[in-house]
Amino acid sequence: MARTIKVSIIEDDETLRDGYAFLIGATEGYDVISTYCSYDEASKKIATDKPDVILLDIELPGVNGIDAIPKLKKLLPNCYVLILTVYESEKQIFNALANGASGYLTKNTPSTKIIESIKEVREGGGPMSINIARLVIRSFQKNQESPLSKRETQILELIGEGKSRAQIANELFIDLETVRSHIKNIYLKLDVNSRADAIKLARQNKLI
Amino acid sequence: MARTIKVSIIEDDETLRDGYAFLIGATEGYDVISTYCSYDEASKKIATDKPDVILLDIELPGVNGIDAIPKLKKLLPNCYVLILTVYESEKQIFNALANGASGYLTKNTPSTKIIESIKEVREGGGPMSINIARLVIRSFQKNQESPLSKRETQILELIGEGKSRAQIANELFIDLETVRSHIKNIYLKLDVNSRADAIKLARQNKLI
DNA sequence: TCATAAATCCCCCAAATAGGGGGATACTAT
DNA sequence: ATAGTATCCCCCTATTTGGGGGATTTATGA
Numbered sequence: 522m523a524r525t526i527k528v529s530i531i532e533d534d535e536t537l538r539d540g541y542a543f544l545i546g547a548t549e550g551y552d553v554i555s556t557y558c559s560y561d562e563a564s565k566k567i568a569t570d571k572p573d574v575i576l577l578d579i580e581l582p583g584v585n586g587i588d589a590i591p592k593l594k595k596l597l598p599n600c601y602v603l604i605l606t607v608y609e610s611e612k613q614i615f616n617a618l619a620n621g622a623s624g625y626l627t628k629n630t631p632s633t634k635i636i637e638s639i640k641e642v643r644e645g646g647g648p649m650s651i652n653i654a655r656l657v658i659r660s661f662q663k664n665q666e667s668p669l670s671k672r673e674t675q676i677l678e679l680i681g682e683g684k685s686r687a688q689i690a691n692e693l694f695i696d697l698e699t700v701r702s703h704i705k706n707i708y709l710k711l712d713v714n715s716r717a718d719a720i721k722l723a724r725q726n727k728l729i
Numbered sequence: 730m731a732r733t734i735k736v737s738i739i740e741d742d743e744t745l746r747d748g749y750a751f752l753i754g755a756t757e758g759y760d761v762i763s764t765y766c767s768y769d770e771a772s773k774k775i776a777t778d779k780p781d782v783i784l785l786d787i788e789l790p791g792v793n794g795i796d797a798i799p800k801l802k803k804l805l806p807n808c809y810v811l812i813l814t815v816y817e818s819e820k821q822i823f824n825a826l827a828n829g830a831s832g833y834l835t836k837n838t839p840s841t842k843i844i845e846s847i848k849e850v851r852e853g854g855g856p857m858s859i860n861i862a863r864l865v866i867r868s869f870q871k872n873q874e875s876p877l878s879k880r881e882t883q884i885l886e887l888i889g890e891g892k893s894r895a896q897i898a899n900e901l902f903i904d905l906e907t908v909r910s911h912i913k914n915i916y917l918k919l920d921v922n923s924r925a926d927a928i929k930l931a932r933q934n935k936l937i
Numbered sequence: 938t939c940a941t942a943a944a945t946c947c948c949c950c951a952a953a954t955a956g957g958g959g960g961a962t963a964c965t966a967t
Numbered sequence: 968a969t970a971g972t973a974t975c976c977c978c979c980t981a982t983t984t985g986g987g988g989g990a991t992t993t994a995t996g997a
Contacts, residue, residue, distance in 0.1 A: 621873060647859070670942080696945070702944080
């Protein structure tokens, strides 16, 4: 496992790009094999570079970093993409991860942590900056003060799975009319009158 | 911000409990104010302890750790719960986070990392062990080889939000019949014949 | 003890919805 | 040229939904 880790960097800011390249290249066990200032430029040659890990910026000229991830993964299926950016918006983060990024670091990350993260990602980890980890964990947390009862929450979850009243009744071993009653109460409490609105409100407020 | 961090530990294994207590208590800036071997025991007194952070085991006698989290958060709304366990099953992890845990460490975590994580959690971070972070990040990643086209994926997402054909047609500025066609194709490709089954399969395979 | 919430079940009704058929056309990329 | 995609059109029926109106039982808490 003492193989050198081959790193490519895609970053449009020259100063940062050179800085990272120098820092990482100077570290034992790491080799910066190429640097690019955009995806468009990288796409031509990166497949032959065969890096283990790509450090990727989000704000790039041309194809942005988020959209570049699936393209890079297609060119290099066994390569890990590590996002290194100033963006901290939830959408950006979740889109980057959904698109296949294996880690997400913000640019205030100390260089030792960046270098450590490159190794971590190649060993199957999922490195994140502290502030990113907070957002990611929060995205899982449910609202502790739901107006809905347990049963109601459970039924709303099944509605969120696209199930009909009949299917829900079967699954919970209760009568169709009981399911109706619960749904009526859910609608009353959430002040909505359709499945779609109930789901939307419940997801927004993390009731389900 | 140089205040001492008050820590409580809930862990049924005496050796581990004493070990953690010793390690953390001996560290500058940390104070272990109480240790308990179960939630039931802790519930009586922990509200008056007022810890900043609770280190919580999952496999506990009586009320298990997962179920204890919301109860602890109710007793101490401003306290952070940090899970420290051997369990690494996806369900356990996601349930713990959904219930309000602010971090998740596995027991092979080196003590320096545990101590660092306690500080991190109090500063709004979301510390995780490397293997946990990997699972968490994977849970966001979509399948890159979906059989569905972009439009089909988009429509299936809206179905997953409980929307009717008419609502989808409105939202996408296309005809009701076009939505129908797409849904027919989705059902064909996924080999299902209902919304619920399509959603289930799509979620399982991370197509949406 | 009395009110409240929760969970269960029952009936009426009309309108909307879903899913199974059968097509067509135009554009794009390979 | 062929396949895939996106768009639109028609037939049909059974299912589903949501709005009314109830009732009963069991906890739980004030």
